[in-house]
Amino acid sequence: MSLFKSASLVSLLTLASRITGLVRELLMASTFGASALTDAFNVAFRIPNLLRRLFAEGAFSQAFVPVLAGVRAKDGDDATRExxxxxxxxxxxxxxxxxxxxxxxxxxxxxxxxxxxxxSPQGFESAVLMTRWMFPYIGFMSLVALSAGVLNTWKKFAVPAATPVLLNVAMIGAAWLGAPWFQSLGIEPIYAMAAGVMLGGALQLGVQIPALLRIGMLPRVGLRWSSLRAAWAHPGTRRVTTLMLPALLGVSVAQISLLINTQIASHLATGSVSWLSYADRLMEFPTAMLGVALGVVLLPQLAAARAADDGERYSALLDWGLRLVVLLAVPCAVALLTFAKPLVAVLYHYGAFSERDVAQTTTALMGYGAGLLGLVAIKVLAPGFYARQDIRTPVKIAIVVLLLTQAMNLVFVPRLAHAGLALAIGLGAMVNALWLLIGLVRRGAYRPAPGWARFAMQVLAASALLAVFLMWSAGSVNWVAFEGGALLRVGLMAAIVVGAALLYFVALVLSGLKLRQFVRK
Structure with a gap:
């Protein structure tokens, strides 16, 4: 399977995950709105998620996958299994x-x-209770990250990419069926969402087992103290843990930024944490479908090219990934900046989600959109360092960017409230991505292929045309007070999105860009 097909498969499965995630958020918005209790759930859910990003999908994956790919390339499957x-x-x-x-x-x-x-004493106590219920979720997801690292190294991308759907399905069931049931029992309905999270974690881990069995890589876990000592003494374990230390610091920087922003948001108007969460869910569509998909596919390939000392292939992989990022992330950023209100209104403006919630979520989404290109590009550029087992450089960059982001918060939050937090994150990501790019070029690891200037002009021209179309579409319809019914509003937005995509790609083709080059790579 070519890299483009692999990335497309991961992207499509990620799209399914994000669509079910959006349904989940829509149900939560219409059922619970934005209140002290939804803030409590979002905070409680963010704690195990923070640790998941910190350890499981963050430091552990960044250290484990390059070592695993290197051992398999040099020593074979038996050594990898051990x-x-x-x-x-x-x-x-x-x-x-x-x-x-x-x-x-x-x-x-x-x-x-x-x-x-x-x-809000009820909000704080509810957050504590739900944190206790959901904390073991980090255990499920860390083991899922281990399984995903193995499967991706074997180029089995489908199962790891599809498993997040199970969490969303479990949480949809919790909001749709669990919340009314809890209410009938006299239990606060929001607690059903915590139960849904735990069920989703168990399901995600469960589907990994058959996939690992098929490739003969289901781990054997030693449960005795002597087994732990032997495992700790293994040179591969030592190498992974050694790489995890700087990786942990690097991921910690991003999560510290999230922690600070959540802390600030909790002191702003009630609902601020939820508005940011709803906007983040929409922003994750392009970042996951583009950045995460490319990162998942590229990291094992970059590590293998590095292990084989194939610098030409290494640079070509990065160039292909970055061109795809620019091709797809720039129009997505344009859409978030010019068409944010219709997106939020059509997807969230139901039930308890008020017109004020639409306006506040829109401003947060536009803040994220300003830095979308950087947020996606980091997912390709950072693996360029991880594959070289150089985690210290991204860490140093991330620390400086954290300080810069918090300095921007001092300027933006008094003027833009919660939207200032999103804007600071977006602009910080742009700085981070540019710095990583410069670092790879200066080291000679990445040598941009010819044709970048022409390619960039083609993308910018098509994106400008796209922006005009979307601004006209956003202003020609009252998306919040739409009188034609929910289905007609959804259909109208879908038609505009499809039309916008056609307009963008037709403009690229007419400008002379050959899209087939991305498929052949």
Missing amino acids: LVNQIATVLVWALVATCVVGVAISPMLVWAMASGLKQ
Whole structure:
């Protein structure tokens, strides 16, 4: 399977995940709106998610996948299987200890994440309770990350890309069926969402097992103390943990930024945490479909090219990935900046989600959109360093960008409130991506192929035409007070989105851009 087909498969499955995630958010918005209790759930859900991004999909994956790909390329499948067994043993022991401690200190974690919830005693206590229920989710997702690393190295991309759908389905069931059932039992309905999260985590882990069995890589976990000691002494384990330390610091920087922003948002108007969460869900469509899909496919390939000392292929992989980022992320950014209000209104403006919620979520979405190109490009550029087992450089860059982002918060938040937090994140991502790009070029790891100037002009010209069309579409219809019914409004937006995509790609073709070059790579 070509890289383009692999990336397309991951992107399509990620699209399914994001669509079900959007349905999940739509149900939550219409059922619960934006209140102190939805803020409590979002804070409680963000805690295990923060740790998941910090350890499972962050530092662990960044360290594990390059080592795994290198061992397989040099030493074969038997040595790789032994490495997976030892890593899994250490990981399981660490996760058990983490979950026990996390449940015990949940009040401190909630206070550290959003002390502003103290203004509503019910909100704070609910957040603590739901954090305790959901904390073991980090255990499920860390093991899912281990499985995904193995499957992606074997070029089995479908199962890891599809599993997030199961979490969304579980949470949809919780909002649709669980919440009314909890209410009939006299239990706060929002607690059903915490139960849905745990069910979704268990389902995601469960579907990995048959996939690992098919390639003969289901880990054998040592449950004795002697097994843990042997696993810790394995050189592969030591290499992964050594790489994890700087990776952990780098990922921590991004999560510290998220922590600070959530803390700030909890002190703003009630609903601010939820508005940012709803906007983040829409922003994740392009970042996941483009950035995450490309990162998942490229990292094992870049690591293998590096292990084979094939600098030409290494640079060509990065060039292909970056051109796809520019081709697809720039028009998406234009759409978020010019068509944000119709998107928010059509997708969220139902039930308890008010017109004010639409306006506030729109401003946050536009803030994210300003930095979308950077947010997506990082997913391609950072693996360029990870594949070289150079994690320190992205860490140093991330630390400086964190300081810059918080400086921007001081300027933006007093003027733009919660939307200022989103704008600071977006602009910080642009700086981060540019810095990573310059670092790869200066090291000689990435040598841009000829034709970038012409390509950039073609994309910018087509995007300008797209912007005009979307601004006209946004202003020609009253999307919030639409009188034609929900289905007609959804259909109209779908027609405009399809028309916008056709307009963009036809303009590119007429400008002389050959789209087939991206397929052949």
